[in-house]
Structure formats: structure tokens, C-alpha cells
Amino acid sequence: MGKSSLVKAAHATVRRKTKKKLDKDDVKLVEIHREDIATLPRCLHLMADAGIKHGHRFIVFCDDLSFDKDDTSYKSLKAVLDGGIEGRPENVVFYATSNRRHLMPRDMMENERSTAINPSEAVEEKVSLSDRFGLWLGFHNVSQDQYLDMIKGYVKHHGLKIDDDALHAEAIEWSMTRGGRSGRVAWQYIQDLAGRLGVKLKAE
Structure with a gap:
């Protein structure tokens, strides 16, 4: 399972449990692109109103969030995550995925250390955006056994008929030709x- 797939799966699970428990579907998943971060304050205002009027709750999701060297829009996102004067809406949470630990390119950090008058303060100002996220989940490389367990789990769930030895050999060859092992692979x-095999995969 990839990063964005995990977010979507979490949303689906919350929706299912909420609908079963409260008989209503009030958890909405809203995706926003990095280029549209500037519109986020307006979006949050509308979502807050929807929460007050209709009881809706929202997951705002930004996939592959990162900022380039000369990009200053991260400052706007920092302000939004802090909530500003109005504070953050209680019915909204913000999820983001990124391939960068601190959302900034490594060379940007190194440049700050080498050119800033106060290197530590300059770097802290850049990485403080990632500190606004209360929970971090890391996606690390998996072992061959873990990778094969994923494969076997999918095979069982979707009812795919294949010999164990053939499955093992094919799965390993597939990972080698893709250059690594992961949930996506x-x-x-x-x-x-x-x-x-001519089998249609299940929706869930």
C-alpha cells in the first residue's frame, strides 16, 4: 500500500464505521493540489461553515507535498496549520504525503547552513513546517519476506489461483525488474x- 492509498483507505474505514454507528455519511475527503495552497484559508472557512450548518467533517488531503528552493508558499501553509487568529476548524484535519522528510529539498537545507548569518535559525525556519504535522508515518523499504507476505495476502483476498512456487518466483522477478520491494510494487x-488470469480484482 502506498502513501496516498493509506489515506484513502483510512477515509473509507472512517466513513464505513461512522455510517454504521451514526447512520450518516458526514466525513468528506477533499484533495487539494500544492499549487492551490493559497486557496486553503478560503476552503477552511467554507468547511467550518459546513460543519456548523450540516455537521460535516473533512479530511483535506495534499498528495506529494513538497516545496522547491525558491518557493515561499510554504509560509502560507505554516500559517494555515497554526490556525491564525480564527484558529483551525475543529471539523477539519489535514493529511499530506511527501517523499521529503522535511518537505524541502536537501540542497536547500545545505545552502542555508552555508550562507545564512545564523545557520541554525535559518534551517529551523525551513523545517518548522513539517513540525506542524502532529503525526508522521514513515514508509521504509521492506524485506523480501514482508514483500512476499503482501503478495500472498493479496492473492488470498482476491482469490487468485496460482502455484506457490510459481508465485514466489514471479513475485521476486517482478521486484527485481522494478528495482525494489514496496507495497506499490x-x-x-x-x-x-x-x-x-482473467480475474477482476475486488473493489476493496
């Missing part, structure tokens, strides 16, 4: 396998 193999 495992899922891509399953999609390929299902296509060859």
Missing part, C-alpha cells in the same frame, strides 16, 4: 497477475 504485480 506488490500491488502492481497483483494487477498484472489478475490480468493474466
Whole structure:
């Protein structure tokens, strides 16, 4: 499972449990692109109103969030996450995925250390954006056994018929040709396998 897939799965789970418990579907997933971060304050205002009037709750999701060297829009996002004078709406949470730990390129950090009058303050100002996120989840490389467990789990869930030895050999070859092992690589193999077997994968 990839980063964005995890967010979508979490949303689906919350929706399902909320609907079962409260008989209503009031958790909305709203995706915003990094280029539209400047519109986020207005969006949050509308979501806050929707919470007051209709009881809706929102997950605001930004996929592959990162900022380039000369990009200053991260300052706007910092202000939004802090809440400003109005404060953050209680019915909104913000999720983001990124391939950069601090959302900034490494060379940007190194440049700040080498050119700033006070290097530590300059770097802290840049990385403080990531500190606004209360919970971090890391996606690390998986072992071969973990990768094969993912494959077997998918095979069982989707009812794919294949010999264990053939599955093992194919899955390892697939990961080698893709240059690594991950949830995404495992899922891509399953999609390929299902296509060859003529099996339609389940929606969930």
C-alpha cells in the first residue's frame, strides 16, 4: 500500500464505521493540489461553515507535498496549520504525503547552513513546517519476506489461483525488474497477475 492509498483507505474505514454507528455519511475527503495552497484559508472557512450548518467533517488531503528552493508558499501553509487568529476548524484535519522528510529539498537545507548569518535559525525556519504535522508515518523499504507476505495476502483476498512456487518466483522477478520491494510494487504485480488470469480484482 502506498502513501496516498493509506489515506484513502483510512477515509473509507472512517466513513464505513461512522455510517454504521451514526447512520450518516458526514466525513468528506477533499484533495487539494500544492499549487492551490493559497486557496486553503478560503476552503477552511467554507468547511467550518459546513460543519456548523450540516455537521460535516473533512479530511483535506495534499498528495506529494513538497516545496522547491525558491518557493515561499510554504509560509502560507505554516500559517494555515497554526490556525491564525480564527484558529483551525475543529471539523477539519489535514493529511499530506511527501517523499521529503522535511518537505524541502536537501540542497536547500545545505545552502542555508552555508550562507545564512545564523545557520541554525535559518534551517529551523525551513523545517518548522513539517513540525506542524502532529503525526508522521514513515514508509521504509521492506524485506523480501514482508514483500512476499503482501503478495500472498493479496492473492488470498482476491482469490487468485496460482502455484506457490510459481508465485514466489514471479513475485521476486517482478521486484527485481522494478528495482525494489514496496507495497506499490506488490500491488502492481497483483494487477498484472489478475490480468493474466482473467480475474477482476475486488473493489476493496
